[in-house]
Amino acid sequence: MQTYDFIIVGAGSAGSVLAERLSASGRYSVLVLEAGGHDRRFFVHMPLGYGKTFFDPAVNWNFKAEPDPGLGGNSDHWPRGKLLGGSSSINAMVWVRGAREDYDEWRDAGNPGWGYDDLLPIFRTIEHNEAGECEWRGHGGPLHVSDMRKKVDPLTHLFLKAAGEAGLPTNEDFNGAAQEGAGIYQITTRNGRRMSAARAFLRPAMKRGNVRVVTGSHVGRILFEGTKAVGVEYEKNGVSRQVRAGREVIVSCGSVCSPKLLELSGIGDPALLGGLGVPVVSANLNVGENLQDHLGINYTWKARRRTLNQLLRPWWGKAWVGMQYLLLRSGPLSMSMNQGGGFFRSDPSRTRPNMQLYFQIFSTVIPKAGERPILTPDPWPGFSIGLSNCRPTSRGSIHVRSADPAAPPKIVPNAFSTNADVAEMLDAVKYLRRLASMPSLAAIIAEEMLPGASVQSDEDLVQDFRKRSGTVYHPVSTCRMGPDPATAVVDSRLRVHGIDGLRVIDASIFPNNITGNTNAAAIMTGWKGAEMVLEDQG
Missing domain, CATH: 3.50.50.60 (FAD/NAD(P)-binding domain)
Structure with a gap:
C-alpha cells in the first residue's frame, strides 16, 4: 500500500x-x-x-x-x-x-x-x-483580491446614495475597522479571471x-x-x-x-x-x-432606465460584452453578480449588523431551464436588492x-424554524422597501415586480419570504x-x-x-x- x-x-x-x-x-x-x-x-x-x-x-x-x-x-x-x-x-x-x-x-x-x-x-x-x-x-x-470601486455600473452608486438617504453610511472596506454600512464588494479575481x-x-x-x-x-x-x-x-x-x-x-x-x-x-x-x-x-x-x-431573498424592481438586462440579453449585447471580456478581460463578465451591498441592523436596537445586502444590476424573474439565467436576464430593465440573515438561530x-x-x-436545513429568525427577516424585507423608496432609487423605479405591490401585510410578507427564500x-x-x-x-x-x-x-x-x-x-x-x-x- x-x-x-x-x-x-x-x-x-x-x-x-x-x-x-x-x-x-x-x-x-x-x-x-x-x-x-x-x-x-x-x-x-x-x-x-x-x-x-x-x-x-x-x-x-x-x-x-x-x-x-x-x-x-x-x-x-x-x-x-x-x-x-x-x-x-x-x-x-x-x-x-x-x-x-x-x-x-x-x-x-x-x-x-x-x-x-x-x-x-x-x-x-x-x-x-x-x-x-x-x-x-x-x-x-x-x-488576489480586486478593488472594484472604479469599475462598477453607475446604478450601483445610486444604490449607495439611496442607502445613505436611508441612514446607512458608506463603508469603503467591509474588511476594515467595521462592517456596518453600504459599499462596493471586494472580489476574488485577478486580471478579469x-x-x-x-x-x-x-x-x-x-x-x-x-x-x-x-x-x-x-x-x-x-x-x-x-x-x-x-x-x-x-x-x-x-x-x-x-x-x-x-x-x-x-x-x-x-x-x-x-x-x-x-x-x-x-x-x-x-x-x-x-x-x-x-x-x-x-x-x-x-x-x-x-x-x-444564511438564508436569502431578492426583491426585484422594473426600472425606468437601462440596466444590465439590456446588455446581457440580446445577441448583439452578448457579442459586445463577450468581445470586451475576451480581448480586454473587462466589462460586466469580469465582475461578480453582486457589485455592491452592505451590512445593516434589522432593528436599530441591535448592537451590530445582523443582515447583509446584495445589489444586482439585472433581474432574473423569468426562469431559464438548466441554469441560473444571469447571462439571459429579463427582457425589460430590472434590478434586484437581496439580503441574507447573518447569524440565524435555526x-x-x-x-x-x-x-x-x-x-x-440527507440535508435538513430547518429554515426559519425559530420565531427570532422569522421576526428579523420580516423587519429586513421591510427595510428593502424602505431603501427602494429613497429618492435616488424611487426616481428610477417603474414597478415592484417581486413580490409585488399586493403583498403588504405582515402575514403575506412572511408567507412570501418562506416561499421564495433559500x-x-x-x-x-x-x-x-x-x-x-x-x-x-x-x-x-x-x-x-x-x-x-x-x-x-x-x-x-x-x-x-x-x-x-x-x-x-x-x-x-x-x-x-x-x-x-x-x-x-x-
Whole structure:
C-alpha cells in the first residue's frame, strides 16, 4: 500500500490551502484526493460564468435539501463545487472576512487561538489586496483580491446614495475597522479571471514533486487501526484503492461532505450508523448536527432606465460584452453578480449588523431551464436588492442516508424554524422597501415586480419570504469545533475528538456562522489548520 505523510480529502477552499502549506518546506509528501475533475473550464474562470455552473453536474454536486416547512415545503437547491477549488471555483467571489465579534465568540467558547486578533495576521498574509496594504488589508499574498470601486455600473452608486438617504453610511472596506454600512464588494479575481483557491494555492503546490493530486477519486471511508486513522479507501474509474497516511488524514470535504465521510467511516451517532450497518469506531452525536446557513431573498424592481438586462440579453449585447471580456478581460463578465451591498441592523436596537445586502444590476424573474439565467436576464430593465440573515438561530442537520458512498446525504436545513429568525427577516424585507423608496432609487423605479405591490401585510410578507427564500450557500458547523466531545466534533486544533491522526479542516468546524460570505473564513481555516498540523509535527 502506497504511503504519503499527509492525505487531504477534498481540494476545495481549505484543502487547496492545506496542500500548498504542508508541501512548502519539501519535508512532507502530500496526496490530495478530489472527487471532482479539473477546473480548466471557461465558465469557471469567467467571473459572471457563475450562472452557467449553477446547475452543471460536471462541476457541481447539485445537492437537494429535504422539503422544508420553513420554506413553504420547498426542496432547496444546494450547489457545491465538484472540481479543483471546490465551491471557490463556482461561487460569487465576494471577499468578506466576517466581524471581529464572530471570531472572538469562537475563542470565548473555549477555542484558544481563534480570536480576531489571532486571525487577522493570517487574513492579511493570505491576500494581495488591490486596494493596497494597511492595518487591515494584506499585500503580496497568494490570493488576489480586486478593488472594484472604479469599475462598477453607475446604478450601483445610486444604490449607495439611496442607502445613505436611508441612514446607512458608506463603508469603503467591509474588511476594515467595521462592517456596518453600504459599499462596493471586494472580489476574488485577478486580471478579469476568477481567483479560486485552486488558482491561488493548489496550482502552485502541484508544481512540487512532493504533491500528488488525484481527481475523480471518491473517498468512501477512512481506514483505522483501533482509533487511529491510518489511511483512506477511494474509488477511481470503478476500481477501489487504498492508500496509507504516515502522519495524518485530513478531511476537507466541506460542510456537506465532511460529516458524511466521518459517518461512513464509523464516527457519529451509533443509532444512525447501526441502522446502516456501519461499524462504530467512535460515538459522537454531534457529527452532522448544528447545521447553520444564511438564508436569502431578492426583491426585484422594473426600472425606468437601462440596466444590465439590456446588455446581457440580446445577441448583439452578448457579442459586445463577450468581445470586451475576451480581448480586454473587462466589462460586466469580469465582475461578480453582486457589485455592491452592505451590512445593516434589522432593528436599530441591535448592537451590530445582523443582515447583509446584495445589489444586482439585472433581474432574473423569468426562469431559464438548466441554469441560473444571469447571462439571459429579463427582457425589460430590472434590478434586484437581496439580503441574507447573518447569524440565524435555526439549526439543521446533514447525515448519511445510506452506507453507499455514492448516495447523496440527507440535508435538513430547518429554515426559519425559530420565531427570532422569522421576526428579523420580516423587519429586513421591510427595510428593502424602505431603501427602494429613497429618492435616488424611487426616481428610477417603474414597478415592484417581486413580490409585488399586493403583498403588504405582515402575514403575506412572511408567507412570501418562506416561499421564495433559500440558501445563499454558506452552510457551516456540521463538524463544529469545541473543547467538549459532548458538544463538538473537533477540538481547537481541529483534531477529531477520540481519534488519533485525523483532523477536519474546512468550514464545517466553525462553532457558529460568521457575519458575511464564508469563503474567506474557509480559506483562513485551511491556513490556520496547516499551521497547527506543522506545529504538531515539530
